[in-house]
Amino acid sequence: MRLTTSELRELPLAAKWCRDDGSDIASTPEWVDGGAGSTQFRFGSLRLIVAEPKNQPGVAALSARVLDELDRCAAAAPPDLRAVRNLLRAGLRLVTGVPDLTERRTTVVMEAVRAAAHDENVDLRTRAPVSGRVRGGDTVALALKQLATNARRHNRAEDLRLEERIAGDFRVSWRGTRTPGPVETSRHPDQRRSWGLGLARLAADALGAGLLPVRHRDDGRSESAFVLLSGSRFTLPLAAVDAQGRVVRATRAWDEETALSPGHALTPELSSLADEARRMETAMVHRGAFAARRGAVLTWIVLTPRGTREQALDLVAGVVHERALAGDGVDAVRLEGCAQALGLALGAPTKPWLRGAVAEELPAACAAFDAPMPLIEDAGRPTPPAPLLAFLSAQGRGGQLQPCEGGWIFRPLSSSALLAALGVSGTVVIPTAHQLRPPS
Amino acid sequence: MSTRPTALVLEDSRSERDQLASLLNGLGLDVWPTDSPQRACEWIDRQRDYDLAVIDWDMTLSADSNGDTTSRRVLEALARDARETLTVVYARQLGREDINGDVLRAHPAALLHDKRHGEESLRQRLTKILSPRVGDLELDERYRIYVCHVPSGRRFKHRIAFKLMTNYPEPVMIPRDARGPWCGMGRFRKWLRDVGSTVSVVHLGQPSQRYRLVLEAEDHAPDH
Numbered sequence: 109m110r111l112t113t114s115e116l117r118e119l120p121l122a123a124k125w126c127r128d129d130g131s132d133i134a135s136t137p138e139w140v141d142g143g144a145g146s147t148q149f150r151f152g153s154l155r156l157i158v159a160e161p162k163n164q165p166g167v168a169a170l171s172a173r174v175l176d177e178l179d180r181c182a183a184a185a186p187p188d189l190r191a192v193r194n195l196l197r198a199g200l201r202l203v204t205g206v207p208d209l210t211e212r213r214t215t216v217v218m219e220a221v222r223a224a225a226h227d228e229n230v231d232l233r234t235r236a237p238v239s240g241r242v243r244g245g246d247t248v249a250l251a252l253k254q255l256a257t258n259a260r261r262h263n264r265a266e267d268l269r270l271e272e273r274i275a276g277d278f279r280v281s282w283r284g285t286r287t288p289g290p291v292e293t294s295r296h297p298d299q300r301r302s303w304g305l306g307l308a309r310l311a312a313d314a315l316g317a318g319l320l321p322v323r324h325r326d327d328g329r330s331e332s333a334f335v336l337l338s339g340s341r342f343t344l345p346l347a348a349v350d351a352q353g354r355v356v357r358a359t360r361a362w363d364e365e366t367a368l369s370p371g372h373a374l375t376p377e378l379s380s381l382a383d384e385a386r387r388m389e390t391a392m393v394h395r396g397a398f399a400a401r402r403g404a405v406l407t408w409i410v411l412t413p414r415g416t417r418e419q420a421l422d423l424v425a426g427v428v429h430e431r432a433l434a435g436d437g438v439d440a441v442r443l444e445g446c447a448q449a450l451g452l453a454l455g456a457p458t459k460p461w462l463r464g465a466v467a468e469e470l471p472a473a474c475a476a477f478d479a480p481m482p483l484i485e486d487a488g489r490p491t492p493p494a495p496l497l498a499f500l501s502a503q504g505r506g507g508q509l510q511p512c513e514g515g516w517i518f519r520p521l522s523s524s525a526l527l528a529a530l531g532v533s534g535t536v537v538i539p540t541a542h543q544l545r546p547p548s
Numbered sequence: 549m550s551t552r553p554t555a556l557v558l559e560d561s562r563s564e565r566d567q568l569a570s571l572l573n574g575l576g577l578d579v580w581p582t583d584s585p586q587r588a589c590e591w592i593d594r595q596r597d598y599d600l601a602v603i604d605w606d607m608t609l610s611a612d613s614n615g616d617t618t619s620r621r622v623l624e625a626l627a628r629d630a631r632e633t634l635t636v637v638y639a640r641q642l643g644r645e646d647i648n649g650d651v652l653r654a655h656p657a658a659l660l661h662d663k664r665h666g667e668e669s670l671r672q673r674l675t676k677i678l679s680p681r682v683g684d685l686e687l688d689e690r691y692r693i694y695v696c697h698v699p700s701g702r703r704f705k706h707r708i709a710f711k712l713m714t715n716y717p718e719p720v721m722i723p724r725d726a727r728g729p730w731c732g733m734g735r736f737r738k739w740l741r742d743v744g745s746t747v748s749v750v751h752l753g754q755p756s757q758r759y760r761l762v763l764e765a766e767d768h769a770p771d772h
Binding site: 226227228229230260261264429431436459460461462464465466468469490493 | 560561562563583609610611642644645646662663664666
């Protein structure tokens, strides 16, 4: 996709374009220099820097804390679990925009895929690889594992095999039900139903790889492919549409996300968004994860990049999804407590736990966080989970939990920067019903 | 009918399933492991007299979750069709109110054991459950298929004896057409008389096919 300098300014984002040396080329009207938080995209010799829609330092700090605990979990893994914990670590770093690009021996990568898939009841045969080493080995392994488990679950795949066709070109093939087509997932958590394949998509973006559609081969086998490409890809899902609502130009990432390549008509939802943008002169309009702006000639629609909030949502989902991989030790308790606090900051509901179970687990959880035991009012009623209570007590150097309508209130004895992300006026409200709270 | 006590294991993580199978094998049980709730239901339907079932709750990693990512259907089948199977739900987050409620609604009599406590804790609990003492009888520590008469040191081997011991004081039902258990029952009753045990087997009256162990001092009038 080519863009003129004028068109650079029309994208429906708060963004600016720079050259490799950092000098500015153009920016959209919403761009403000000095803002905190941004996402970067490579576009040939240019860089697109997209600003965060809202500064969320509390969420960012909690996310960083979760990643620290994740690193401890991975470091503490016994030898037989190390490869699997490294995959967990790679996956969760990936969703927070800090992909693990550590080079690994390709034989190690293939074995990690086989072992991780094996534990998920997916038997995978591997062939000796072609290349010696691969950049971002754990991230590649994660993507390949997802392709294999996805094939098993959705295509009833049998006789699964993994091979490296040529250097950096990995193929997962199988015999199973015939369902060719694009990989159905999304970069944006609001646009996808399940966790697994979203990781493969993000891994492809992070490594400059292609995640190819499932195809059927002449030998009766189906295959999906993860191919490391030379050069960078522009991974922003972006399209230009005409007044009749047809896609005129689009990035490959847009095709992957929407299956609406040039020539296709927009879906009713996106068409409505484009119409609204045309009515709004040059202001941006938003609908869910999409944004649009009318340009001089065409209307631009973009799937907004994952910001701090979306990354944190994926991080929390990932810790829950991969809970078993973290084990049951002290590090896992700390990881769980920090992830539960992050979920709280994002407005996720907290499921109540039986008082007896919490009473049993709380001493060990507080010991894990080196926290004093909190006071809990109204003994007998369900409470938040022990790891979360221990985290709050550690941050507040103790505190008191009281039930309230719709949840609980935690009153810490002292304040901390992380607690400030969770509450105002010295208290932390922990809702049980699904109440969307604006992040602080 | 297998001569060793049997255990059904439903666990979607392969490494955890292998560990459980090894643990239960070490306790002298014949293990039937699977990651598939559907297969577990089929096995329960075909062979309803598992002595023990160790069931995980979260089936996310199973390939045939069929829209339900829990083992609810399996627990309901055990509660409905295999009431004499001692069922242990070995899972994570059992302290969570909604999960706890869902599990106990599916199988009200299930024992719960949180994975957070570790495999050794489960082994200790199962060892205790599988080491009943009834009067002067107990199960062999290593080979639980053997019932030992403590005063004489003599041993008897049959699954029906194991079932009667581990279900005590509850009765065990023997299907009319189950030749193996009927033969075993007859031999066990004779053995109890031969060793002079304080324990005997009583029939709980027609038309029931239920039997249970009683101690000499108990009133063993049949139930109606």
